[in-house]
Amino acid sequence: MSSAVDTSTRRDILGASAIRPDGSAKVQGRFEFSSDLHAENMLWGATLRSPHPYARIISIDLSSAYKISGVEAIITADDVPGKKTYGLISSDQPVFAKDFVRYVGEPIAAVAADHPETCRRALAAIKVDYEVMSPLTDAELAIQSTTPPIHPDGNVIRRQQILTGDQNLQGEIIVEGTYEIGMQDQAFLGLEAALAMPDSGGKGIEMFVATQWLHEDQKQIAACLDLPNEKVRLTLGGVGGAFGAREDISLQVHCALLALRTSRPIKMQYSREESFYGHVHRHPAKISMRHHATREGEILRIEARLVFDGGAYASTSSAVLINGVTHIQGPYRCANATVDGYAVRTNNPPCGAMRGFGVVQACYAHESQMDKLAIACGLSPVEVRLRNAMVTGDKLITGQVVESVAPVARCIRETDAIPLPAPLAENAHPLEIVGGSGLTSLPHNIVRGVGWGVSIKNLMYSETFDDFATARCQLKDGVATLKYATVEVGQGFVVLAPQIARSVLGVDEVVLDTVDTGIGSAGSTSASRQTWMSGGAVDGACRLVRQRLFEHVGKKYNIDPLRLVIEDTDVVDMIGDFRISVIEASSGVLIDETFEHHHRPTEELDENGQGNCHVAFAFVAHRAVVDVDVELGLVKVIQIATAQDVGRVLNPIAALGQIEGGIAQGLGLAVMEEIVLEKGKMRNPSFTDYLLPTALDAPTVVAVMIEEPEPQAPLGAKGIGEPPCISVTPAIAAAIRNATGKDLPRVPIRPQDICF
Amino acid sequence: MNPNSEIYNLRVNGKTYEIRDSWVGESLLYVLRERLNLPGTKGACEQGECGSCTVIMDGQAVCSCLVMAATAIDSEIKTVENVSAGDSLTEVQDAFVTEGGVQCGFCTPGLVVAIEHLLSQNSDPSEIEIKEAISGNICRCTGYGRIFEAVDKAVSVRKAKTL
Numbered sequence: 072m073s074s075a076v077d078t079s080t081r082r083d084i085l086g087a088s089a090i091r092p093d094g095s096a097k098v099q100g101r102f103e104f105s106s107d108l109h110a111e112n113m114l115w116g117a118t119l120r121s122p123h124p125y126a127r128i129i130s131i132d133l134s135s136a137y138k139i140s141g142v143e144a145i146i147t148a149d150d151v152p153g154k155k156t157y158g159l160i161s162s163d164q165p166v167f168a169k170d171f172v173r174y175v176g177e178p179i180a181a182v183a184a185d186h187p188e189t190c191r192r193a194l195a196a197i198k199v200d201y202e203v204m205s206p207l208t209d210a211e212l213a214i215q216s217t218t219p220p221i222h223p224d225g226n227v228i229r230r231q232q233i234l235t236g237d238q239n240l241q242g243e244i245i246v247e248g249t250y251e252i253g254m255q256d257q258a259f260l261g262l263e264a265a266l267a268m269p270d271s272g273g274k275g276i277e278m279f280v281a282t283q284w285l286h287e288d289q290k291q292i293a294a295c296l297d298l299p300n301e302k303v304r305l306t307l308g309g310v311g312g313a314f315g316a317r318e319d320i321s322l323q324v325h326c327a328l329l330a331l332r333t334s335r336p337i338k339m340q341y342s343r344e345e346s347f348y349g350h351v352h353r354h355p356a357k358i359s360m361r362h363h364a365t366r367e368g369e370i371l372r373i374e375a376r377l378v379f380d381g382g383a384y385a386s387t388s389s390a391v392l393i394n395g396v397t398h399i400q401g402p403y404r405c406a407n408a409t410v411d412g413y414a415v416r417t418n419n420p421p422c423g424a425m426r427g428f429g430v431v432q433a434c435y436a437h438e439s440q441m442d443k444l445a446i447a448c449g450l451s452p453v454e455v456r457l458r459n460a461m462v463t464g465d466k467l468i469t470g471q472v473v474e475s476v477a478p479v480a481r482c483i484r485e486t487d488a489i490p491l492p493a494p495l496a497e498n499a500h501p502l503e504i505v506g507g508s509g510l511t512s513l514p515h516n517i518v519r520g521v522g523w524g525v526s527i528k529n530l531m532y533s534e535t536f537d538d539f540a541t542a543r544c545q546l547k548d549g550v551a552t553l554k555y556a557t558v559e560v561g562q563g564f565v566v567l568a569p570q571i572a573r574s575v576l577g578v579d580e581v582v583l584d585t586v587d588t589g590i591g592s593a594g595s596t597s598a599s600r601q602t603w604m605s606g607g608a609v610d611g612a613c614r615l616v617r618q619r620l621f622e623h624v625g626k627k628y629n630i631d632p633l634r635l636v637i638e639d640t641d642v643v644d645m646i647g648d649f650r651i652s653v654i655e656a657s658s659g660v661l662i663d664e665t666f667e668h669h670h671r672p673t674e675e676l677d678e679n680g681q682g683n684c685h686v687a688f689a690f691v692a693h694r695a696v697v698d699v700d701v702e703l704g705l706v707k708v709i710q711i712a713t714a715q716d717v718g719r720v721l722n723p724i725a726a727l728g729q730i731e732g733g734i735a736q737g738l739g740l741a742v743m744e745e746i747v748l749e750k751g752k753m754r755n756p757s758f759t760d761y762l763l764p765t766a767l768d769a770p771t772v773v774a775v776m777i778e779e780p781e782p783q784a785p786l787g788a789k790g791i792g793e794p795p796c797i798s799v800t801p802a803i804a805a806a807i808r809n810a811t812g813k814d815l816p817r818v819p820i821r822p823q824d825i826c827f
Numbered sequence: 828m829n830p831n832s833e834i835y836n837l838r839v840n841g842k843t844y845e846i847r848d849s850w851v852g853e854s855l856l857y858v859l860r861e862r863l864n865l866p867g868t869k870g871a872c873e874q875g876e877c878g879s880c881t882v883i884m885d886g887q888a889v890c891s892c893l894v895m896a897a898t899a900i901d902s903e904i905k906t907v908e909n910v911s912a913g914d915s916l917t918e919v920q921d922a923f924v925t926e927g928g929v930q931c932g933f934c935t936p937g938l939v940v941a942i943e944h945l946l947s948q949n950s951d952p953s954e955i956e957i958k959e960a961i962s963g964n965i966c967r968c969t970g971y972g973r974i975f976e977a978v979d980k981a982v983s984v985r986k987a988k989t990l
Contacts, residue, residue: 731973766962
C-alpha cells in the first residue's frame with residue numbers, strides 16, 4: 072500500500088527541499104488512501120450510535136434489522152470475544168456499550184451488509200430501548216465528590232498539583248483572569264476507513280487502516296479479539312491527515328469483528344458526521360490564573376487552576392492534563408508556583424489528542440496573562456516577554472532544568488524584526504477586506520490590531536514512557552531499502568527518511584518498504600516526535616550499515632575502516648587516494664541492520680508536581696495582525712509573523728508547510744472552530760456548520776526558522792509539528808483585543824463577543 | 828442491493844460506462860469511486876463544503892457528492908484521472924509536488940481539478956482570483972501557503988512555454 076521508490080538523481084540529502092516520493096501519485100489521484108481500498112467479495116460495515124449523552128440500555132432488538140435483504144451480520148457487546156474495553160492509557164471505553172451509553176455517538180452495534188445504503192437501513196431498523204438519564208455535562212460538577220460517578224472509574228480522571236517555592240508570596244503587581252478554550256476538532260480530510268481481511272479459518276486477521284500508531288492499534292485490537300498480537304497484522308492504509316484524532320481506536324475493532332464473524336472482507340468508512348462522533352477532540356478547558364510580579368514586570372509567582380473536560384472516556388486525558396499544568400508558566404522564568412489541575416469525566420464527547428496536546432489551552436491562558444501584566448507594568452507586549460524569557464539551564468516549576476536549546480528571546484526578537492504589513496489599501500479588493508465579498512464592512516468600522524503569543528512545547532512522550540522507534544536499513548548494489556512502522560499522515564517522514572539514508576550512506580536510490588507491523592514499533596506519529604525518534608532510528612540503522620560497508624571495503628582493499636568516510640556518493644580514504652563509489656562498494660553484498668532509537672528516560676511527577684517528566688522542549692513566537700469590523704464583530708487575520716526554534720532545518724519546504732499548516736489550525740481555534748455542545752449533544756457535526764479556514768481566510772505567513780542544533784536530537788532537529796499551532800491562537804486573540812479594547816477571555820472569539 | 832435498480836450510462840473521461848445493479852440514490856461521487864474504479868475523486872464532507880470531490884461536469888467545476896449519478900446521464904464528466912496520463916504531470920501537478928502543495932494529499936485531487944479549471948478559463952489569474960477559485964476546496968494540512976506558491980509557479984511555467 073505504501074511502497075514507493077525514489078529514484079531521483081538530485082542529491083536530495085538532509086537540508087535540501089527534497090521532493091515527496093508520494094507526491095506524483097497524490098496529484099494524479101493514484102495514491103491509495105485507506106478509503107480507496109477494495110477486496111473481492113467485500114461487505115460494508117457501519118456503526119449504530121447512541122442518540123443520548125447518558126442512558127441505561129434496557130434492550131436491543133435486532134430482529135427487524137436481520138430481515139433486511141443484504142444484511143450479513145449484526146454484532147453487539149455480547150459478540151466481543153476478548154477484552155470488552157479498550158483505551159490508550161486506561162482501558163475504560165467499551166467496544167460496544169452494554170449497560171450504559173455515556174456520550175452521544177457511543178457505539179452500540181455494528182452491521183455488515185452488501186451496500187452502504189443497506190447498512191444505513193439496517194441501523195435504522197435496530198430497536199434500542201433506553202432509560203434516559205440526566206447527563207453530567209459540567210466539568211466543575213464532575214470534580215465535586217457529591218456528584219454520582221458516571222463510570223466505574225469515577226469522574227476525576229486525574230488531578231495533578233504543582234507546588235513549588237513560596238506558596239504565599241504576593242507580588243506588587245497582581246493580574247488575574249479566567250480563560251476558556253472551546254472544543255476543537257482535528258477535521259482531517261481523509262475520513263476514518265479500514266479494510267479487514269480475515270484469515271481463512273478465522274484465527275487471524277489482516278487490516279489496512281489509517282492510524283497514527285500501528286503497534287498500539289495492533290495491541291488493543293488483538294486484546295479485544297482474543298488473538299495473539301502476531302495474528303493481527305496491520306498495514307498502513309493511506310492516511311489523509313490525523314492531527315491527533317487517529318491516536319485512539321475508532322472503527323478498528325468493529326471492522327475486525329465483522330470480518331471474523333462473516334469470514335468476508337469488511338470495509339468501514341465513516342461519514343463526516345460520524346467522524347465527529349467517532350474520534351476524540353481537543354479538550355475544552357477552563358483556566359484561572361493569577362500572576363504575581365514586580366513593578367518591572369518580572370514574574371515572581373503564578374497561581375493557576377486548570378480544568379480539562381475529558382468527556383465520557385479517559386483516552387489520553389491524564390497526559391493532556393500533565394502537559395497543561397507543566398506548561399502553564401509558558402516560556403518564562405518563574406520560581407514559585409501554586410498549580411492545581413483536573414481532567415474529568417463528563418457525558419460530553421470524549422477528548423484526547425490534538426496537535427498541541429494540552430499546551431494549546433495553557434498557552435492561551437498564560438499569554439492572555441502576559442498582556443495583562445504588560446499593561447499593568449506599562450511595558451510593551453514584547454518587552455514584558457523579553458524580561459521573563461527563559462534560557463537553557465533555567466529551572467521549570469516542576470524542578471526540571473531546561474537542557475534543550477532555548478532561544479526564547481531570539482524567537483521574540485526575530486519575530487519583532489519582521490516588517491508589519493501595509494495598511495489596508497483604500498482601493499483594496501472586497502475579498503481583502505474583513506467581511507469579504509458582501510461588502511458589509513464600512514471602512515470607518517475597520518480597526519487594525521497587533522498581538523503576541525510565545526510558547527514552550529515538550530517533544531516526545533513524557534512521564535517514564537519509552538516511546539522508542541525502530542528502523543531497518545538494507546544496502547545492496549547501491550540501493551538502500553528502509554523498513555519501519557512509522558506512520559505517514561502527511562507530515563513528510565516519507566521524504567525525510569530517504570534524505571537521511573542519502574546523507575549517511577551516499578546512495579541516491581532509496582526504496583521505502585511497506586509500512587506495517589512486520590517490524591518493531593515506531594511509536595506514534597504525534598508529539599512532534601517522528602523526525603527525532605524515527606529519524607533517529609533510520610539514522611542509526613544507516614550508520615550501522617555504513618560501518619559494515621566500511622569494514623567490507625577495508626577488508627577487500629586492505630584499508631583501515633576507520634580511515635573511510637562517505638563523500639557525496641563515494642567511499643573515500645580520508646588520508647589516501649582511495650575512492651570507490653558506494654554502488655561499487657556495495658555491489659554483490661547485502662548489509663542489513665536494524666536500530667532502535669530510545670530517548671532519554673523521564674520521570675513521573677510526584678504529588679507536588681516535581682520531576683523530570685519531559686524529554687525536551689521547543690519554542691516559538693507569533694505576532695498576529697488583524698483587521699476587525701468592530702461594529703459587526705468580523706475578523707480577518709492579515710499577517711502572522713513567526714520565528715520558530717527548529718534546531719536544524721532538514722527540508723525547508725516541508726518545514727515551512729508544517730509551520731503554515733499549524734498556523735491555519737491555530738487561526739481556526741482563535742476565530743472560527745468550535746464543536747458547539749448542548750446538553751452533551753453536538754450541534755454542528757458537519758463542515759457546513761463547523762467552520763474551517765479556507766484559502767480566503769489564510770493570512771500571509773512570514774516565517775523565520777531559528778537553527779540552533781539540539782545536542783540531544785539525533786539529527787540536531789527538534790520536532791516542528793506542534794509549536795506553530797500553539798501561540799498563534801493567543802496572538803490572534805491579543806490582536807483582536809488590541810483592536811477592540813475588549814477582554815475576550817474565550818476562544819474561539821465569535822462576532823457576538825466583539826460587538827456586544 | 829436493490830432488485831429494482833436502474834441501468835444507465837455515464838460519460839466519464841471520454842468513455843461510456845454502463846451502470847448496472849445500482850441503487851438510484853447513489854451520488855456521482857459514489858459511482859465514480861465504487862463502481863467505475865475511479866477512486867482519485869475523494870469524499871470528505873458529503874455536503875459540497877470541502878471540494879475534495881471536485882469534477883468537471885459539462886465544463887463546470889462541481890462537487891460530485893452533490894450530483895445524483897442517475898441525473899448525470901447526458902453530461903460529459905471529467906475527473907482527476909483525466910488530467911494527466913502515465914508519469915507525465917501537468918504544470919499544475921508538477922508545481923504541487925515541487926513547491927510543497929501536497930502533504931496528506933486528500934484534498935489534492937480536488938484542488939488540482941479546480942486549479943486546472945481556473946487556468947483553462949483564466950491563464951493569468953490574480954492572487955485574489957486564485958484564492959476565490961479555490962476557496963471551496965478545504966486543505967487542513969498546508970494552510971494554503973505552498974498551494975498558492977504552486978499555482979504561481981504553474982502559471983509562470985505555462986506563460987514561459989507559450990512565449
